[in-house]
Amino acid sequence: MRPLARLHRHLSLSTLCGHSTRHAWTPAADAAYRFRGLASSSSSSSAAAAAGREKSSRRTLGYLVGVAVAMVGASYAAVPLYRRFCQATGYGGTVQRRESVEEKISRHARDGTTTSREIIVQFNADVADGMPWKFIPTQREVRVKPGESALAFYTAENRSSKPITGVSTYNVAPMKAAIYFNKIQCFCFEEQTLLPGEQIDMPVFFYIDPEFETDPKMEGVNNIVLSYTFFKMNDS
DSSP, rough: OOHHHHHHHHHHHHHHHHHHTTTOOOOOOOOOOOOOOOHHHHHHHHHHHHHHHHHHHHHHHHHHHHHHHHHHHHHHHHHHHHHHHHHHGGGOOOOTTTHHHHHHHHHHHHTOOOOOOOOOEEEEEOTTTTTOOEEESOOOOOOOOHHHTEEEEEEEEEEESSSSEEEEEEEEEEEGGGGGGGEEEOOTTEEEEOOTHHHHEEEEEEEEEEGGGTTTTTTTEEEEEEEEEEEOOOOO
């Protein structure tokens, strides 16, 4: 029985040793574990970067949409903003709020202001792209002295087959003379609706400030050009 006992003991030790060897921590296993950790960390970093790029893209898209909306809004607001600018600065001969044209005329009448210089006021008319109107000045020019008022007309005709609403802007050239060119009555910035084939005459009543003649900056300025441009309003 002793040989059998020794054999049994030898097999038991061998089995225990073999079991321990299969589950021992080896350098190869350590390397594999670290590799899996790095791979997991890399995947997390990639996911975070992708999320950041998506957030940035959404922010950029929102900005671009905001810019587009602002541009559209600006196009609709251009005419009233231009009108307010002219009223605030006197640009284009728009009457500034501090003194009306009537007050200017009364003041110079009381002062007995007289002038002798003659100015030629010329008229120009344009239509914007897509505006199916014929728009022309009724007269090419008028001659007026500073301190005098004058009346001119523009003619508009709707050449389309449907009603068209338009609005006009204007400018005075040269720009430095605009502060002395005052419009008493004008069709600018007012909506005009013409039926198919309809034609209308629109008056412009203006006044040249007599201070034009005494301003050294106006020396050599003998011609003033008044230009109007009609724009088609969006269909409602």
